[in-house]
Amino acid sequence: MNIGFLGCGNIAQAMIVGLLDSGLKPSSITVLTRNQKKKKFYEKNSIKRLAVSKANLAKFDFIFLCVKPKDVKDAIEGSGINWENTPLVSVVAGISSQKLQKFANSERVIRIMPTTSAEFGKSITAIYMAERQKKQIIKLIPLLNKIGSTIELSSEKDLHEFTAVVGSGQAFIMEALKQYDDKLLKFSKNRNAASKNLAMFISSIAQHIELNNGIEASIKKIMSPKGTTYSGLKALKKNKISSVFKSAFKAAEKRSKEIQNEY
Template structure:
C-alpha cells in the first residue's frame, strides 16, 4: 500500500531574492496552498504580503511550526546556523529540511537538526514557473518532498551525488547571470559597431528571448546552433571567430570554476 502523502504546513525560512521567487512560484502554480504556508522573515517582503492576503501566516508563534511537514532553508549560507537554531526544538519529529543554500552540506544540517535533509539548487525563474532545479538527498522521503515542492515550477534534475551540487549551482543557479552578462557584452559590441545604446539593448534582450524560445522546443543546443548558422553566413563567421579565439570556453570555464570554488569555501 502506498503511504499517504505527508501533510502539514510548509515553512519557508528566508524570503529574499530566491525565497521570494519560490513563494511567487508556489502561488502561481498552487504547488503549496497559501493556507499551508508559513513564512519566517525578519523584514516585510511584498510577495510575503501577497501570500498573507491569500491565507499564509507570516512569522506566527513558533509553536505553530510543530505540525510542519517541511522547512525550506533559503537564508544566506553564513546565516543558517543562527537562523535555524531557535527553531529546531519547535519542529515536530517528522519535519524534513529542504535547503536551497549553496555550499552547506546535508551532513552539517542533519547533524544540527537530527532529521533528513534534501538539497535543491533552483533558478529564480521558479517565480515564473519556468525554473530548473537540481535536487539531491540521501533520504528518499526528503528527496520526494523536494521534488513535490519544486517540480510544479521547475524542470527537476536529479543529481547522483551531493558533490555534484556545486557544479549544478554554477551551471543552473548562477548561469542565468553569466548569460545576461554575455548578452550585455554582445550589446556593447553591437554599440561599438554603430548601434545606438537603446537599439543594442533592445536587440540583445530580444535575441535572448528568441534563444529562450528555441530552448523551449527541447531540441539539442547543437541543432539550434546549426539551424541559425548556415555555411558561409554571418552567424558561422561569428561562431568560427569565437571558437578560434577560445575565449568563450575560457570565460565559461573560469566562471564555473570560480563559482564552484566559492560554493566550496562557504
C-alpha cells in the same frame, strides 16, 4: 499541504510567488521570520506569518531553509522546531548535509538548489538527499516541479558544479549578453526599445533550442557554409570562447567549496 519558509529573502520570495502562481493555495504557505521586515510581502500574497520562536506551534510537511550560509546555525538552532518531525529542505549553497544534520539534530535533511527563475516557473532545481531519505521526495518533487523542473543528483559533491553552472550561470550568460545590449541600443530607438529587443532576441534562442532539439541543430539552421555566421563562429573558437566559460564555472565551483569550509 503546509509548507514553511525559514527566511523570506530573494530566493524564498521567488519560490513563494512561483508556487502561488502555479495554483498552490496561500493558506498552504507560512513564512517563519524573526521580524516584520517582510510584512508587505506576506500581506500582499495573503500568506501566513509565524515568529521563528513560535515555529514549533505549527506542523509542516517541509520547511525550506532560505537564509545565508553564515545564518544557518542560528536559524536552525534558534527556531525551536523539532526537526525530527519536520523535513528540512535547505536551499543554502555550500552547507553540507552533514552540517545541517548536526545543527538540526536530525537526519531528515534534503538539499536543493533552485534559482530565482522559480518566480516565473522556470527554475531548474537540483535535489540531493541521502538514500534513506528518498521517501520524502514523493511529495517534494511534484511541489518543486510547480516552479520549473527538477534534477536529482546522485552525489552531493555535484551540487558545487551545479551551483556554478546553473545557479550562477545565468549571470555569466547575462554578462556575455552585455555585448548585444550595447549593439542593440545602437540600432533601437531608445533604452526601453533596446531592452525589449534584447528580451525578444534571447527568448528566440530558447525557442530555437526547444524546436530543433539542441544547440548544434539550431546553429546549423542559422549558419550557411562560408557565410557571416561561419566566420564569426570561427573567430569565437579561435579566441577560445569555451575556455572563458570553463574558467567561470571553475571559479564559481571553487568558491562554493570554500564556503563549505568557512561555515
